[in-house]
Amino acid sequence: MQHRPTRIAVDAVGGDFAPEAVLEGVTAALAADVDLTVLLVGPDSVVNAFAAQHPRAEGVVADDTIGMQEHGASAVRAKKESSIVVGCRLVRDGEADAFFSAGNTGAMMAAGVLVTGRLPGVMRPAIGTALPTTGDPCVMLDVGANADCRAEHLAQFAHMGRAYAQAAMGIAEPRVALLNIGEEATKGSLLAQEAHALMAATVPGFIGNVEGRDIPTGAADVIVTDGFTGNVALKLMEGLSKSLLGQVRDAMTSSAAAKVAAAVLRPALEGLKERLDPDELGAAPLLGLKGLVMIGHGSSGPRAVASALRVGAQAVRQDVVARVAASLAVVEPASETPEA
């Protein structure tokens, strides 16, 4: 159906293991998808050397880099030729369909808003992230862009998350839920109660509240929350999964007999580990922008980069930005103008 290649810009110098992990991930993604072209953004020596060896890679020189510890918004304003700013500009100008970086998250959020720009009517762009569950993966948003939210923000996150689940995850009718601390509409904080009422009135596929214990079971396809709660939940899931699997591994190496038994179980447990691995699920989109901007974990390895490009290409081909834009039409509040 798609004859024009999908063009994704990639920050060659973003993340703890750049550029090696990024280049390896891009190589794998290009091999897996013949309709993909990558615009590799970074220093001349890195990007053009790579492009010379890969027919569907192009080098885009960006001489500056934003470090992982820099203040995001200030760095974006100061470093116009950094790879993150150049990548977001490629998306704004239509030269790339999407941009991925595993670099400074705050800088990606700032450049997404300041350079790529918000879709009309978007109050607050939100970071969505796919989470592994015992069923199919679900998308949770916001996981950190907005620590303080109002009910209308949450309702808009719901619409954007629903459009993303449809486009990027192929779920025709996503079940959308509000993260809360009880099942009933009247439970929870004032924010949650107000958001519940608004979502019940305006969000297609709204199934009500889910609680913390429901996140890992796939009880919903889209889980909406404020960026504070979402970030705590996301990092808790990462930390607890790592800790529990580490403890299982320790138990399995606690004696010579255990080690032999563990060797027998390794294939089954490796399958489990892969299923739980967020690296398989793509990067976190910053939803609500005029283009697709995807934020990777700082520790992204080659597999995480490759899956970000796989999911990103799928989202582009399914017109995720147009779908998010269309989803907003139904909720644009009369009294609310986009915030600066």
Added chain:
Amino acid sequence: MQHRPTRIAVDAVGGDFAPEAVLEGVTAALAADVDLTVLLVGPDSVVNAFAAQHPRAEGVVADDTIGMQEHGASAVRAKKESSIVVGCRLVRDGEADAFFSAGNTGAMMAAGVLVTGRLPGVMRPAIGTALPTTGDPCVMLDVGANADCRAEHLAQFAHMGRAYAQAAMGIAEPRVALLNIGEEATKGSLLAQEAHALMAATVPGFIGNVEGRDIPTGAADVIVTDGFTGNVALKLMEGLSKSLLGQVRDAMTSSAAAKVAAAVLRPALEGLKERLDPDELGAAPLLGLKGLVMIGHGSSGPRAVASALRVGAQAVRQDVVARVAASLAVVEPASETPEA
């Protein structure tokens, strides 16, 4: 040192598996602690039959019961002779040193405040809960009593949680942290930023922010958060632990060879499961009251009941209520009166 027996009132009819699980747990607790006396609260037929067979058990007849699904505050107001109201009254009147129920959580919170009563200066009682970590258990509060909090509430939770960690968990100098979404003082929601500043100025042992990923690693002894975030985090930990261990078990029974290997590993994995089991860590105290009121999980089995009594007796002997009261003296804000 302690020659007067420790007297703990127990709701015989609270929880999904009452009265059997409760009676079995009480029997185990009495056997393990010769200085413990239990005041068993519930229907005559249950409590006096038990007391007749156990020298250090006394029956206290309460003819009414608050169901698990009833609205907490309304039920407490309507049912003055329910086991939950009677138990909280025993604590108020000094006839019991503590009260434990695995029944309706909302009713326990309401009866704790309305019947047992708040300590002077307490703005909001908070539910604390001990969490398993890869190190020693930590206590997190609030995990659900207060969905909406102000910074001064969080600072007071910190003082109460610190006193509880000292008395019930035997930690001389607890490390107290704020749950937040970044390490720096300026990160997070407006609430978290304000709470950080207040805690840094007033809370002994304050070590700054911890993030979601730090909860399972024992990075702090006391983790302070609002009741919305805390409840989401607690239930997420319960749900994810259950889900992950279930998936490990599934992997281990995925083939005949795996089953044989799993049998070898069972002892080591059982040890892990026990260490992760919240049933080992006692019940959740409602901190800030004039007595010790402990809320058990609705699904409490005999082991959970017994460990609630073990930890509760330890807390009573270490004068937890007096310590919480003393901890409040340093922060009582001039402009704040207890809320109705």
